[in-house]
Amino acid sequence: MDTTAPENQAHDPADDRTAAELADAESLIEEVSIDGMCGVY
Amino acid sequence: MPGIDMDRAWDLHPQVSVRPEPFGALLYHFGTRKLSFLKDRRLLAVVQTLKDAPTARDACATAGVPAPDLDRYGAALAALHRSSMLVERTP
Numbered sequence: 069m070d071t072t073a074p075e076n077q078a079h080d081p082a083d084d085r086t087a088a089e090l091a092d093a094e095s096l097i098e099e100v101s102i103d104g105m106c107g108v109y
Numbered sequence: 110m111p112g113i114d115m116d117r118a119w120d121l122h123p124q125v126s127v128r129p130e131p132f133g134a135l136l137y138h139f140g141t142r143k144l145s146f147l148k149d150r151r152l153l154a155v156v157q158t159l160k161d162a163p164t165a166r167d168a169c170a171t172a173g174v175p176a177p178d179l180d181r182y183g184a185a186l187a188a189l190h191r192s193s194m195l196v197e198r199t200p
Contacts, residue, residue, distance in 0.1 A: 093188035099192055
């Protein structure tokens with residue numbers, strides 16, 4: 069029986085902050101790259 | 110995800126063109142060929158004010174960003190910096 073617990077399941081409050089910051093940014097901007105698009109030029 | 114220092118001076122990258130739109134603005138970087146849609150006219154005002162403001166915080170204040178929204182606009186500026194749309198400048 070494997071009793072080894074995953075090491076990276078500890079909750080890091082910084083993760084919440086990062087997700088919140090990302091959501092904040094995405095509410096105001098949206099980014100796209102036109103690389104690979106055909107017929108754009 | 111590091112943000113930007115709101116107490117430093119920033120500006121649009123010289124290869125970035127801004128086209129105001131009814132929904133906000135369209136930013137195009139001729140070097141990276143990336144597009145960023147600003148979905149807010151006030152964020153456009155912030156971006157346009159950056160070049161004359163001593164700090165990003167001042168640019169936000171000049172553009173009328175309410176204090177409770179400062180983090181949200183700071184996050185948006187940080188995202189623009191990560192995509193090379195914004196560069197730090199010497200005031």
